[in-house]
Amino acid sequence: MTAVARPRILVVGAGFAGVECVRRLERRLSPTEAEITLVTPSSFQLYLPLLPQVAAGVLTPQSIAVSLRRSRRHRTHIVPGGVVGVDTRAKVCVVRKISGELTPRAYDHLVLAPGSVTRSFDIPGLAEHARGMKTLAEAAHLRDHVIAQLDLADACEDEAERAARLCFVVVGGGYAGTETAACLQRLTHHAVRRYPRLDPRQIRWHLVDIAPTLMPELGEALGRSALEVLGRRGIEVSLGVSVAKAGPDEVTLTDGRVLRSRTLIWTAGVAASPLIATLEADTDRGRLVVAPDLTVPGLPGVLALGDAAAVPDLAAGADGAVCPPTAQHAQRQGRTAADNLIATLRHQALRPYRHKDLGLVVDLGGRDGVSRPLGIELRGLPAQAVARGYHWAALRTNVARTRVATNWLLNAVAGDDFVRTGFQAWRPPTLREFEHTDAYLTPEQVRAHTAPLRTGLT
Numbered sequence: 001m002t003a004v005a006r007p008r009i010l011v012v013g014a015g016f017a018g019v020e021c022v023r024r025l026e027r028r029l030s031p032t033e034a035e036i037t038l039v040t041p042s043s044f045q046l047y048l049p050l051l052p053q054v055a056a057g058v059l060t061p062q063s064i065a066v067s068l069r070r071s072r073r074h075r076t077h078i079v080p081g082g083v084v085g086v087d088t089r090a091k092v093c094v095v096r097k098i099s100g101e102l103t104p105r106a107y108d109h110l111v112l113a114p115g116s117v118t119r120s121f122d123i124p125g126l127a128e129h130a131r132g133m134k135t136l137a138e139a140a141h142l143r144d145h146v147i148a149q150l151d152l153a154d155a156c157e158d159e160a161e162r163a164a165r166l167c168f169v170v171v172g173g174g175y176a177g178t179e180t181a182a183c184l185q186r187l188t189h190h191a192v193r194r195y196p197r198l199d200p201r202q203i204r205w206h207l208v209d210i211a212p213t214l215m216p217e218l219g220e221a222l223g224r225s226a227l228e229v230l231g232r233r234g235i236e237v238s239l240g241v242s243v244a245k246a247g248p249d250e251v252t253l254t255d256g257r258v259l260r261s262r263t264l265i266w267t268a269g270v271a272a273s274p275l276i277a278t279l280e281a282d283t284d285r286g287r288l289v290v291a292p293d294l295t296v297p298g299l300p301g302v303l304a305l306g307d308a309a310a311v312p313d314l315a316a317g318a319d320g321a322v323c324p325p326t327a328q329h330a331q332r333q334g335r336t337a338a339d340n341l342i343a344t345l346r347h348q349a350l351r352p353y354r355h356k357d358l359g360l361v362v363d364l365g366g367r368d369g370v371s372r373p374l375g376i377e378l379r380g381l382p383a384q385a386v387a388r389g390y391h392w393a394a395l396r397t398n399v400a401r402t403r404v405a406t407n408w409l410l411n412a413v414a415g416d417d418f419v420r421t422g423f424q425a426w427r428p429p430t431l432r433e434f435e436h437t438d439a440y441l442t443p444e445q446v447r448a449h450t451a452p453l454r455t456g457l458t
């Protein structure tokens with residue numbers, strides 16, 4: 001008796017979009033209907049919106065790394081690695097396992113959800129000196145780096161070096177950059193009390209953005225409130241300004257100012273995963289163009305979603321609008337992708353993705369926040385409570401919720417010990433190193449790897 005081959009669904013990326021898709025497929029498809037495989041370099045789903053709190057030491061890294069293997073009910077086969085190229089004609093992905101080994105993986109249905117990387121520009125010195133805030137390793141590394149600057153400033157006799165070590169520059173006035181600056185400023189503000197030789201007034205934080213307002217998606221009034229909070233804490237915000245060049249101990253701004261600093265944190269937006277550019281398909285500002293039902297025109301059997309895809313925003317009511325790169329959309333697109341895959345397997349009609357934005361919540365640390373849930377403007381403690389409540393509820397597992405709640409409580413009661421772990425001290429802190437932006441194959445290299453599986457195709 002020969003076994004009937006099940007359709008192979010291959011999901012790339014275990015983020016908000018990929019994990020939501022996989023979990024829904026597990027729940028709604030019987031094991032006989034399809035084989036589900038997830039390719040992911042890490043064994044967890046990272047809850048990115050709480051990353052600034054990891055850098056600040058409010059949460060431990062483990063608490064926002066939600067395990068993919070928590071339950072025995074999860075029957076998806078996990079391949080530990082990253083997809084470095086796709087031969088869409090042969091329907092084969094090339095996977096680089098975490099061991100380094102390259103291996104082809106055939107699919108019948110491909111779900112592309114590899115997310116995004118930090119968007120960088122051709123600014124002299126940026127590739128060498130800018131630090132990102134997009135991965136767990138970057139957050140942990142950044143925390144160590146900031147504490148190291150306090151340690152080194154405390155131990156140095158040279159005034160100029162000390163000033164440079166105590167000056168921190170964050171670029172990007174979106175929610176990621178604003179939360180990062182706000183949370184890390186609180187870290188240095190509290191930590192400096194443990195360094196009697198350092199004068200707290202010497203610590204300077206700069207937040208820089210080329211846009212004329214902070215977090216424009218929150219609206220003018222809340223943007224102003226955020227500015228007030230940052231100003232009260234002594235964070236100098238420079239709007240309409242960017243970085244002209246960066247060096248090991250200085251950042252030159254486009255308005256001509258030179259900030260002596262050993263820390264340039266770069267959070268100026270995101271760009272679709274470099275995997276998308278290797279597909280030779282249509283893109284919109286780097287994101288893969290998809291139809292409202294998340295299928296990719298011209299690539300049979302491929303769906304794309306999340307930060308990597310330009311998904312039409314049908315609820316926005318404007319022609320050509322695409323969904324912003326947020327977790328809110330990515331997760332819901334995961335559900336639509338799963339439903340549409342199931343519909344495809346069962347020969348039913350696909351449905352378009354439509355979601356009306358629920359608003360944005362921003363935790364500025366301490367008792368500060370600015371939030372706009374369902375259009376209601378909130379500030380201070382109520383805004384922060386809504387932000388934390390929203391994130392807490394959005395974590396996928398009860399154990400993750402318990403870890404996060406316990407960490408918040410412990411931090412509120414006992415504070416931080418400002419320990420520098422040194423775990424990744426050997427690592428060059430570049431965006432390329434942490435976000436693996438150069439890991440991908442050219443189309444020719446992909447075809448060379450998939451050749452054995454392509455015999456028969458003309």
Ligand SMILES: Cc1cc2nc3c(=O)[nH]c(=O)nc-3n(C[C@H](O)[C@H](O)[C@H](O)COP(=O)(O)OP(=O)(O)OC[C@H]3O[C@@H](n4cnc5c(N)ncnc54)[C@H](O)[C@@H]3O)c2cc1C
Pocket residue numbers: 012013014015016017018039040041042045046048049050051052081082083084113114115116133134175176273275305306307308325326327328329330331361
């Ligand atoms: C600091 C910060 C704060 C944020 N705050 C908010 C917020 O408050 N609210 C909100 O809605 N959004 C927020 N976002 C944005 C939100 O996190 C993203 O929009 C969301 O994570 C996108 O989901 P995704 O599934 O597309 O990508 P991700 O969640 O990034 O997941 C992509 C996954 O794919 C994996 N991957 C990458 N390349 C490959 C490959 N080649 N092969 C296999 N796997 C691969 C990655 O390792 C990752 O696990 C924030 C982002 C940051 C950085």
